[in-house]
Amino acid sequence: MTSSRLSGSRTRLQGVLRELRLRARIAGRAAWRHYRRSLQLRVAIITMAVAGAAVIIISVILFDQIRTQQLAAKKDAAISQADVGVQYARNQVVAVPTGDPRSIRETLQRTVDELRTRGGSAGQFAIVMINRDTPTPLTQPSFAGLTPALPADLIATVGAGTQARQYAVMPTEGGPAVPSLVVGAPVPSQAGSYELYYVFPLDQEQRSLEAIRSTVVVSGIGLVVLVAGIGTLVTRLVVRPVRLAAKTAEQLAFGQLERRLPIRGEDDLARLAGSFNRMAASLQRQITQLEDLSRLQQRFTSDVSHELRTPLTTVRMAADILHSARADFAPDVARSAELLQTELGRFEALLTDLLEISRYDAGAASLVAEPTELGPLVQGVLATTEALAQRRAATVMLRLPDEPVIAEIDSRRIERILRNLVLNAINHGDGGLIEVTLAGNDVAAAVTVRDRGPGMNTEETSRVFDRFWRADPARSRLGGGTGLGLSISREDARLHNGWLQAWGRHGEGAQFRLTLPLVQGVELEGSPLPLEPGAEAIQPYDVVAAPAGTRP
């Protein structure tokens, strides 16, 4: 129970930790992305880092120099003052007769008092004279507590007969302990070994050093901020035009061909703007030229269309009347009327296809897409091709998914593609089974048309969408195709942002696959149906449900 609760809280803790780590990683990634994306931020951070490092190094060196020099000056002054004091004390002590401790004490006290009144360049100081052998100071110290605070190792060194100095934290008269310079020197005499100690508090020096340090720190920070600010400002000057250029380029890419950059001054940025504008102008000129050409071509197509179609209509109607009256003609004339009729049909189909493909070439085709259910559309196409299928003794089998497949399409064009594919399969399928399969997933719909004809090899598969290309000329003529059907179908598919692809193998037939996005403006990434028919022969042909969500 306890252990389970423990492990429970541990897992909870682990969960919290994991989440924190995750959040930190996300925040870190966002910051890194921002750092990578913003030149301005990068420059600011880099200048700040460089300037900061320089300021820190310079301040440390500077501060160290100032401190060393100030302390050296103080030390020199202190030592010379101590020297003078010691000299004076020696002279006084030498004159003192031995044996009378009271007069010795008095002399020493007088000497120390005299020394205490003498000022020097070393500033304030405290003074005391001791004898190592007697525990009490020989003279009144400048204030109580001074003598016991004297560093022991200094006393030892001085006791050995050498002048010495040491930095130590010493009490002051009525104030807190401060770092001080303690100078000690032996004062030899017949009466015994005395030692004179000068204590120079360094609190003034410390105060002034602290003032210098805070000045250095403040001015250093100020300098760093200033440098970073200048860096940011300078980058801004450079980055702003670059960003403007990027934005303008984007607008140009979206078709606002008249966008230009403002040119200010004669610097590098102005030159950039100038070249950019020249590029934009040249682009605009070429695009306008192409557009004019396209418009001209469109106009030409439309004119040819009208000029050709009007006489063709008359001929067509006349041929129809002749054809319907052919029973009254002599056999040769009647046959001529029949030939006229059928060939006019071919001529018409060819003209229609030619005009259609030239519309695509001129970029004049536009898509009017509406959400349409594909199942009924495929069924409708199969209904119109049924008669031909029966004539060719071909069996057409349709597989529809259980769910309706609805896609945004121009139904006229998609019907045209499917009719083309099915007619193609009937014409090339040698009377074998033709399978038409519809399937859809969340993003795309696909229709495959499979025949069991002689099939195609890879080279033929790659050329099957070429204009007027025929795998077997004799066969195609029989079907009455114009040789443009698949080319137009591919353009129709492309107009829908869809794919039209072919697969074939000799002896196994061919399969065409049309893949369409369910919603226009979405890039296709896959198809709900495989292009190559599955290796397993689908034996029971009465299967009617196609997989709804399979991917290739």
Next chain:
Amino acid sequence: MVGARSRVLVVDDDPSLAEMLGIVLRAEGLEPAFVADGGRAVSAFREVRPDLVLLDLMLPGADGMQICREIRQESLVPIIMLTAKADTVDVVRGLEAGADDYVVKPFKPIELVARIRAQMRRTDTDHPETLAIGEVSIDVAGHQVRRDGTPILLTPLEFDLLVALARKPRQVFTREHLLEQVWGYRHAADTRLVNVHVQRLRSKVEIDPEHPEVVLTVRGVGYKAGPP
């Protein structure tokens, strides 16, 4: 056809085609009248008072669309466009200008005749019948549509479209179904015909065509009548 033969006004600048159209129309028992100049088309229309107009979209002197619009302003007569272009824009513009149907050149005589017959057939209904969709009431025999008692002028085609929807209030009509029932197409045809005419019908019978209450769109399927 009892009594006077139905008159068809052919507006076309190509003399051979016009003559050929004349031959075909006469063979069908119709009486053709011709005008080659687009500028004279509307005045010829007033003289002839035809039962149907065959209008070529590309005419010298005047724009076919313009003629279509002018005729539509003064008459509800069925108009069939002859067009060399099946392009979306041209056909839709023609339909929006008021044409009821279109035939793309080159067409077969039988195709043209079928379209003409489909447009002329719609003038006869006799037994009294009254339908209603929302505030709109339809007197089928009297060929009258009223909203709150105010009569609304509909072309025969628009009238038939509305009646077709109103007669089966709960049924959703696909565009193909409507093409068959209202336009008389036996097999798949241009569903834009339905779209454009539904828009035109809405602009006449709806209070706010942007938010239709009489002719409702059923997304992905087609149209149906609003609640009665």
